[in-house]
Amino acid sequence: MTSQVSHNAMSSSTADSASGAWLAYSAGLPVMVGVLAVMFGWHIAVGAKSLPLSTVLNALVQYDPTLFDHMIIRDLRLPRAIIAVLVGAALSVAGALMQGVTRNPLAEPGILGLMAGASFAVVMAIGVFQTVPTVWLPWVAAFGAMVTAVVVWLIAQWAPGGATPLTLTLAGAAITAFLGALISVAHLLNQETFEQLRVWLAGSLSGRRVDVLSVAAPWLCLALGLAMVLSRKVTVLAMGDDVARGLGVRTGWLKVQVLLCVVVLTACSVALAGPLGFVGLVIPHVVRLFIGSDYRWIVPYSALVGAAYLLGVDIIARLALRPQEIATGIMTAMVGAPLFIHLVRQRAS
């Protein structure tokens, strides 16, 4: 992934200052990968029983099925860490793409209602068919996210002034409230079926759905790759539709591609970990503080920082109130909501 992006960057960066920045940014990527690796190890080491990092490393490199600690790591903690990495990367990249294409600093799969749509579709499918084959789970979620995205956009479009960042966000919040109420009703009507979904609906990595992981991971990685490919055009689109069209970008087609990419990323994340709000809002904004507005860099950095962030948040969620575990979605909201408020405030001045 890294080499492909740097190749693109090399071919287009001509000015000296740009190549200087390019050097700094590409040097930053391995550093971030290192940070991510450390967080990954730490995430696995921490838990009800703390394990030394050396044991973690051993379990990953030379797995010994007779050792109990190795079994914990392989069967319980490793899948959770992998899910955190994938979901963190997917949500952050989805948020970055949405912010770029809609030129809306508040855009994020959770805030614009896509997550609620995906959760609602999954809940309904399980409610109607009792069991949904795991293979279909991401697609059911994707269908819900897609429909919700269109509905939210239409509501905002009809509002006076059109689909401004604020009307879009408000429409997303309204749809989220509506679907949330319907999900709760479905929950109350069919408590046995939904008891297993309760933890998932709060946004949690504790489900350790290894079967879902094997289904969703390939699609998620594919969508991340597509995001990387699209990132150059998204940078142009972020300057405005007219500029992009003048530079030869087919804006309509690009928006459809980005929407598909965002929907798949959101759906896979929701299928894996339930709705984790505000991740896609926080990370691209933090990344942009350091990287600027070039999506060729924002996308890969968002993926890395987002993965490391979700690992960190999940560590806190497991440690803060030991022996209980806070749902990870609660933690991401606690961090993300203040930033959201700050961004809304900023829009006025």
Add this chain to the structure above:
Amino acid sequence: MRLPGERLSLRLPVRALVLALVLTLALGSLIAVSLTIGSYDMSLAQVFATLLGDEVSRQMTTVVWEFRFPRTLVAAFVGTMLALSGAALQNVTRNGLADPSLVGISQGAGLAVVALTVIWPDQSSALRPWVAFAGSLVVAALIQGLSWNRRGGSSIRFILMGIGVAAFISAITSALMTYGQIDRAMSALAWLSGSINAAGWSEVRMVTVWCAVLMPPLLILSRSMSALQMGESTAVGLGVRASVMRYALISVAVGLAAIATAAVGPLGFVGLIAPHMARRLARSGVGLHLLLTALIGAFVVTLADLLGRALFAPIQIPAGLVTAIIGVPVFIYLLQRTQAKSAL
């Protein structure tokens, strides 16, 4: 000052008054119907006889006096309080989308009550309304501080800020519930989605006492509300001490929402729906508008509670979920009508 308007407004209060009468009758019959419906069926005549003190059967006396009647009363009072709170908030913020649950005030009360239950589980009932009031007051001050800027607030921005604050507070509430290990208790979950299931005479007492305390100030303030509606500078010109009025009104609105939340949990969108519906149905002065708003609020929540317990009986759907399902389409409709200039 009232001369130019008087000629126009002469005919309209008649309609509003008739409407108030109709609404009162509708509310009365809804309450009566709501008393007959449930897992133990009774006829209207039996309900009336029981209410008047005749003992038709012991079971009926228990069902009506211990379960259905207090519950219906709480629903009606809570609806009134939330509707009036919404009307006052919309007036003060001059924002048609304001509602105590949308701007985080209800969630503030919810957080305070959950915190009280977790930290001092023994004495929750007596302190509850005070703590709820303190919690929502803090949130109201927070939002006021956050949305203050020199250019004056835009209504959508104000609501978005409230949504952010509400999300943050809800997260803290959930974390507290995890900490106190009450997140598994169904009662806490039901309370957080606004349920009148558990309401009894103690809730009735709390709600009526606080209604009696908070209504007179609201009525006194209603005169200056009509001046505030025309904008702050106009109000000042008309001799209203705008900033004092504003704080007084916000306090009353917060108090009403806090008590309602302390009694049954956060019920969304009632404060949004009722004032708009009242304005739609009849144009009237502020006082009559408040009366209509209160009646509609009581009607909506009583109906929501009835639907919630009757539609899927024996499963009870919390009234808060019903009001959310009804309220969101109304919210979206109102969003379409919000002035473009206030959309930033």
